[in-house]
Amino acid sequence: MRLVLASSSPSRRSILLSAGVDPVIAPANVDEDAIMHTLGSASASEVVQALATAKAEAIAPDFPDDVVLGCDSMLLLEGELQGKPKTVEATIKRWRQQRGKVATLLSGHHLITPDAHRSFVRETQVYFAQASDADIQAYAHSGEPLQCAGAFTLEAIGGWFIDRIEGDPSSVxxxxxxxxxxxxYSLGFQASDFWHPNSGQ
Known part of the structure; x- marks a missing residue:
């Protein structure tokens, strides 16, 4: 059984590889801004779920016999959803806003199998450090956080500036x-159905 990931995210691929799954990578081409515009006053959870669903549905017709996974993550900070900062300047501004604060990282997921669909959202509390201006500048210029929800990564350089989390580390x-x-399990599969033959060796 193949798992098809509707994302080019190196972090998502790395999580799956470390967990024994070698996914097929098939990035979805969706207009996230347009989707969010149509959602109006939807909740933060509904927004990330809608984006994850759109990504899975965009590529599912090309993989009718496989299991397709769409994902989307955004940070909820002081009542506002934060996506990818994309520029050094926006990253610096974001980090000056979020340092020393607690935010919620929401990760939406949508699975499509030949017979069914499943959606879920995971929420994790992220405690940001009181990062110095110099470190914020250096981190922004490293390029790492520019394409990351919340302008950080937990598993790389950004780990310096996350004091702790409450919830699911892999979701972050x-x-x-x-x-x-x-x-x-709810769809009738085992996790091990998706492991590649040499997992754990």
Missing amino acids: IGLSLPGLREAF
């Missing part, structure tokens, strides 16, 4: 392995 990195396992 890119996708929830526990949530994925539960979804697989």
Whole structure:
């Protein structure tokens, strides 16, 4: 059984590879801004779920016999959803706003199998450090956080500036392995159905 990931995210691929799954990478081309515009006053959870669903549905017709996974992550900070900062300047501004604060990282997931669909959202509390201006500047110029939800990564340089989390670590990195396992079970699969033959060797 193949798992098709509707994302080019290195972090999501890395999580799956470390967990024994070698996914097919098939990035979805969706207009996230347009989708969010149509959602109006939807909740933060509904927004990330809608984006994850759109990504999975965009590529599912090309993989009718496989299991397709779409994901999306955004940071909820002081009542506002934060996506990818994309520029050094926006990253610096974002970090000056979020340092020393607690925010919620929401990760939406949508699975499509030949016979069914499953959706779920995981929420994790992220405690940001009181990062110095110099470190914020250096981190922004490293390029790492520019394409990351919340302008940080937990597993790389950004780990310096996250004091702790409450919740699912894999969800903060890119996708929830526990949530994925539960979804697989509900669809009649085992997690091990997707492991590549040399897993654990």
